[in-house]
Amino acid sequence: MFSDLTPLKELETGRRRAERLAYFEMLASGIAHEIKNPLVAIKTFAHLLPRRHSDERFIEDFGRIATREIQRMERLLERLHTLSRPSDRLRQPLDLRVPVTEAVETMRAAFEEKNLVVTVVTPPTPCMIRGAHAELGQLFLNLLMNAHEATPPRGMLRVELAVTETHAIATVLDTGPGVPAELLDRVFEPFFTTRQRGSGLGLAICAAIAQTHDAKLKVANQPAGGALFTAEFPLAVAAPAPVSA
Ligand SMILES: Nc1ncnc2c1ncn2[C@@H]1O[C@H](COP(=O)(O)OP(=O)(O)OP(=O)(O)O)[C@@H](O)[C@H]1O
Ligand SMILES: [Mg+2]
Structure with a gap:
C-alpha cells in the first residue's frame, strides 16, 4: 500500500519544485527587466558626463532623467515589498x-x-x-x-x-x-x-x-x-x- 504511494508522492514533490522554479524564473526575469531600463538610461548619461559636464542642458536632463528612473526603481522595490509582506498580524x-x-x-x-x-x-x-x-x-x-x-x-x-x-x-x-x-x-x-x-x-x-x-x-x-x-x-x-x- 505505502510503496504504491511513494512514487506518487515523489511525482507531486517534483511537480511542486518545478512550479516553484517556474515562478522564481518569472519573478527574476521580471525584476531584471524592470531594473535594466532605468539602469541603461542612467549609465548612458553617466558615460557622457565627462565630455558634457559644461553643457547646462545636458546636466539638467541628466538630473531630471536620473531622478525619474531612480524613482521608478524605488517604486518597484516598494511594490515588491508589498508582494512579499505577510500582514496577518x-x-x-x-x-x-x-x-x-x-x-x-x-x-x-x-x-x-x-x-x-x-x-x-x-x-x-x-x-x-x-x-x-x-x-x-x-x-x-x-x-x-x-x-x-x-x-x-x-x-x-x-x-x-x-x-x-x-x-x-x-x-x-x-x-x-x-x-x-x-x-x-x-x-x-x-x-x-x-x-x-x-x-x-x-x-x-x-x-x-x-x-x-x-x-x-x-x-x-x-x-x-x-x-x-x-x-x-x-x-x-x-x-x-x-x-x-
Ligand atoms: N480593467 C481592465 N481592463 C482591461 N484589461 C485589464 C484591466 N485591468 C488589468 N488588465 C490587464 O491586466 C494586465 C495586468 O494588470 P496589472 O495592474 O497587474 O499591471 P499593469 O496595469 O499593466 O501595470 P502596473 O504594474 O503599472 O499596474 C494589464 O496590463 C492589462 O492587460
Ligand atoms: Mg495596473
Whole structure:
C-alpha cells in the first residue's frame, strides 16, 4: 500500500519544485527587466558626463532623467515589498466601505480629467471584515487605476459593495475593452502586462493582499464588454466566547 504511494508522492514533490522554479524564473526575469531600463538610461548619461559636464542642458536632463528612473526603481522595490509582506498580524475589524470610498476619492481628479462617469454604490450599514486598512486601500486603488487606464474618455466605471449573510463582495467594472479571453488566467501573474509602461505588478499585489485577507479575487468580462473584478471577503464574526474551565 505505502510503496504504491511513494512514487506518487515523489511525482507531486517534483511537480511542486518545478512550479516553484517556474515562478522564481518569472519573478527574476521580471525584476531584471524592470531594473535594466532605468539602469541603461542612467549609465548612458553617466558615460557622457565627462565630455558634457559644461553643457547646462545636458546636466539638467541628466538630473531630471536620473531622478525619474531612480524613482521608478524605488517604486518597484516598494511594490515588491508589498508582494512579499505577510500582514496577518495587522488585521483588525474595519468597515470595508472606508478603503473603497477612499480609493475612489484618491482617483476622483483622474476620473474627472478623462470625463469618466463613476458610480459608487455601498450599503447603508457598515461591512465589517478583518483587514489591514492600508493594504485594502492599495488593492482598490490598483483596480481603479486599471479601470481608469482601460476605459476610453467619457466611459463608465462602477464600484459596488454588497453584503450577503457571510461575505462582503466588492465589484469594480468598466466599459473598456475587457481582458482578452486567452489572458484571463494570466493577469494576476507578477510582471504580466500589456501596457507600454506597465510593470505588471498591480494585480499581483491585489492577489497577494486578497490572499492575506482570505478573500477571493476574480476577473471576468461583462457580456456587453468591459472588465469585471470581484473581491469576496469573509465578514468578521464575533470571536466565540472563551469556554470557562
Ligand atoms: N480593467 C481592465 N481592463 C482591461 N484589461 C485589464 C484591466 N485591468 C488589468 N488588465 C490587464 O491586466 C494586465 C495586468 O494588470 P496589472 O495592474 O497587474 O499591471 P499593469 O496595469 O499593466 O501595470 P502596473 O504594474 O503599472 O499596474 C494589464 O496590463 C492589462 O492587460
Ligand atoms: Mg495596473
